[in-house]
Amino acid sequence: MSLIVNGTEVAPPADPRVSLLDHLREGLHLPGTKKGCNQGACGACTVLVDGDRILSCLALAVQYDGRRITTIEGLADDDALHPLQTAFIEHDGFQCGYCTPGQICSAIGMAAEARRGVPSVLTGDLSADITLTREEIQERMSGNLCRCGAHNGIINAIRATVAAEVAA
Amino acid sequence: MTPFDYARPTDLAEALRMGAAAGAAYLGGGTNIVDLMRERLAQPSALVDVSTLPATIAETDGGGLMIGAAVRNTALAEHPVVRSRYPVLARAILAGASAQIRNMATVGGNVLQRTRCTYFYDAEGSSCNKRAPGQGCDAVGGFNRIHAVLGTSDACVATHPSDMCVALAALDAIVHIDGPLGQRTMPFGDLHRLPGDQPDRDTVLAPGDLIVAIELPPLRFGASSTYRKVRDRASYAFALISVAAAVEMDGDRIGDVRIAFGGVAPKPWRALTAEAALRGGPATAQAFRDAAAAEFADARVLRDNSFKPVLASRTLAAVLGTLTTGEAA
Numbered sequence: 001m002s003l004i005v006n007g008t009e010v011a012p013p014a015d016p017r018v019s020l021l022d023h024l025r026e027g028l029h030l031p032g033t034k035k036g037c038n039q040g041a042c043g044a045c046t047v048l049v050d051g052d053r054i055l056s057c058l059a060l061a062v063q064y065d066g067r068r069i070t071t072i073e074g075l076a077d078d079d080a081l082h083p084l085q086t087a088f089i090e091h092d093g094f095q096c097g098y099c100t101p102g103q104i105c106s107a108i109g110m111a112a113e114a115r116r117g118v119p120s121v122l123t124g125d126l127s128a129d130i131t132l133t134r135e136e137i138q139e140r141m142s143g144n145l146c147r148c149g150a151h152n153g154i155i156n157a158i159r160a161t162v163a164a165e166v167a168a
Numbered sequence: 169m170t171p172f173d174y175a176r177p178t179d180l181a182e183a184l185r186m187g188a189a190a191g192a193a194y195l196g197g198g199t200n201i202v203d204l205m206r207e208r209l210a211q212p213s214a215l216v217d218v219s220t221l222p223a224t225i226a227e228t229d230g231g232g233l234m235i236g237a238a239v240r241n242t243a244l245a246e247h248p249v250v251r252s253r254y255p256v257l258a259r260a261i262l263a264g265a266s267a268q269i270r271n272m273a274t275v276g277g278n279v280l281q282r283t284r285c286t287y288f289y290d291a292e293g294s295s296c297n298k299r300a301p302g303q304g305c306d307a308v309g310g311f312n313r314i315h316a317v318l319g320t321s322d323a324c325v326a327t328h329p330s331d332m333c334v335a336l337a338a339l340d341a342i343v344h345i346d347g348p349l350g351q352r353t354m355p356f357g358d359l360h361r362l363p364g365d366q367p368d369r370d371t372v373l374a375p376g377d378l379i380v381a382i383e384l385p386p387l388r389f390g391a392s393s394t395y396r397k398v399r400d401r402a403s404y405a406f407a408l409i410s411v412a413a414a415v416e417m418d419g420d421r422i423g424d425v426r427i428a429f430g431g432v433a434p435k436p437w438r439a440l441t442a443e444a445a446l447r448g449g450p451a452t453a454q455a456f457r458d459a460a461a462a463e464f465a466d467a468r469v470l471r472d473n474s475f476k477p478v479l480a481s482r483t484l485a486a487v488l489g490t491l492t493t494g495e496a497a
Contacts, residue, residue: 016174016215019202039203040269052242052271058199059272062174063217110267118246121262121403126251142403143266 001065005030006074012062020064021045021056024071032072032101036145043144046102046109047071053109055143072101075108084108087157095148103144103154110140111162132163169205173214179221180346180380186216188348188376194218196238196277199269204282207291209299218378219274225249231386234344237276237379241332242267244275254384256393256412260335263397266404276379278332279343279359282370283434284406285315285326297323298367313472314406319433320468324367327431328360329406334430335395337438338412339384347377356382360435367434389416389424396487397430398479407431409479415451415491422446422455422492427484429463432476439463442484453497456485 002009005028013023021038024030024047036044038057045057048070075082084104087093094100114130122139123130130136137155146154174195177183187194191213195201198219204210223238225247233249244250245261261270264278287294287306295304307315307325315325333356341356359371373379387393393414399405410430416423425446427439442459449455460481467477489497 016172017169039206040199043266043268046268053268054272055199055268058202058269060174060195060198060202060215063176063195063198063219065176106268109271113242113267116246118242119251119258119262121259121397123262126255126258127248139403140267143268 003061003064003066004068006070012065016060016062018061019057020047020059020061020069023061024056024069027061030071030073033105034098034101036099036102041145042099042102043106044099044102046106046144048105048109051109051112053106070105072104075104082108083161084157087161088154091157091160092150092153093157094146094150094153099144099146103141103146106141106144107158107162110137110158111166113140114162114166130166132159132166134159137163170208170211172205172212174217175214176217176220180378183216183218183221184346184348184376184378186214187218187378189214190375192216192376194276194378196274197240197269197272198277199265199273200277200281207289209282209289209291218276223274228383228386233384235275235382235384237274237381239275241265241270241273241275241278244332245270253390254335254339254387254393255391256338256395256414257332257335257384259395260331260397260410260412263395263407263410264331275332275382278330279336279379279382280371280373281330283326284329286311288326298326298363301366301368308470311472312470314408314431315470315473316433317467317469317473317476318429318437318464319362319435321363321365321367323365324363324434325470326363326367326434327406328370328433328435330436331395331397331407331410331430333360333436334410334428335412336382336384337436338393338414338426338428339387339390340426342383342385343379344381344383345373345377346380347374349374349377353383356436357438363434387414387426389414392416392491393426394487394491396483398483409476409483411480411483411487413484413487413491415488417451417492418448420450422449422451425488427459427463429480429484432464432467432480441465446488451488451492453485453489456488456497457481460484
């Protein structure tokens with residue numbers, strides 16, 4: 001068995017104590033995924049597993065044997081940035097940049113959830129299609145903190161790309 | 169983190185065999201136990217990963233739902249039957265944690281998560297009877313804004329942190345258990361225990377027991393239900409007060425009602441006293457407040473949480489008003 005990280009099969013760690021976050025950063029030398037709180041409170045370590053956003057700090061790497069993991073390093077198509085990466089630059093969606101990989105992976109996961117109709121705590125009609133208003137995006141992105149205070153730029157970047165895509 | 173063996177059983181029988189071994193613990197999504205193990209608040213010698221066992225949500229013959237314990241929180245909240253027949257459950261789940269955590273957390277793990285009392289987590293600096301029986305409780309005389317006012321003891325005032333469980337309490341869920349004692353079922357309200365003088369024991373489960381499913385019985389008026397959570401910030405915070413409720417009107421009287429509170433007790437708090445006070449009576453703001461007053465008559469407030477009975481009353485009135493008239497009372 002193996003983990004599939006950004007399309008490449010890699011071995012899981014020998015020690016089951018190793019988190020997916022530490023395995024990515026230290027075992028596989030993919031430092032794009034960031035360690036913030038290491039206790040599930042900040043979202044900096046967000047990655048995609050089979051398309052779903054999760055916190056890699058609370059994930060034991062061995063538990064993800066056989067799963068497809070996508071990190072920030074796996075989003076660009078060669079030199080062509082992912083549309084959300086471009087939007088974060090255009091909308092000043094960061095200052096120090098530490099939370100950015102988690103924010104972008106989280107937003108991609110959020111868009112997939114909205115497309116398949118997952119409601120949020122703000123959703124009025126639980127059976128209706130999802131409209132990603134600014135308030136809905138704020139709620140759905142509340143698991144990703146930005147200490148620089150770039151949240152407005154982050155939400156703008158996501159609205160400019162993801163909201164239009166989900167509405168289409 | 170103390171070293172442990174990791175095992176991923178391929179079926180339930182193998183999982184139960186592994187889970188019966190001394191020192192073993194079951195692993196769901198890991199969102200609580202991994203943190204507890206890092207802080208050495210849990211030190212299992214083996215983790216038995218039950219997160220990849222079959223996880224289905226199936227309609228039962230009677231019109232209810234059987235939910236596999238390994239179903240992820242997001243999958244349960246987005247299920248069309250949950251959204252239409254048990255909106256209180258969908259909304260409770262969506263009010264909890266963050267989207268990332270809801271994608272990881274399993275239903276069984278959510279039920280068995282431990283308290284978020286800060287003194288419980290502060291192993292090096294604080295006394296806690298739940299962490300170390302007999303040590304004392306620093307929360308009773310400490311910062312206790314988030315702590316419980318019902319069902320507490322001198323030994324422990326910690327709350328159960330789950331939102332999902334508050335809805336399950338209101339819905340009369342049934343817990344399906346398997347383990348060394350065999351298969352059995354239990355009313356959800358009997359699963360979690362009050363602290364008494366043994367606050368280290370959160371539930372009545374025996375060693376090796378595994379929650380294999382949660383069953384929702386049919387509820388005729390389940391569609392008329394909702395969940396409201398009051399907290400210190402608008403999202404991604406534990407409840408100060410939460411209310412899960414379902415109401416059926418009979419003319420201008422309350423025909424039937426289900427109420428449970430979160431954030432007020434060491435277990436999800438089914439409000440049978442308030443329900444009895446409301447059943448057959450008018451759906452007025454005064455009736456809602458009187459029902460809450462009856463439920464919280466025995467509340468034991470602490471230095472920082474004396475607002476809780478009042479906030480619970482207002483939140484209940486808002487929820488029941490919305491369900492009965494469309495407007496908060």
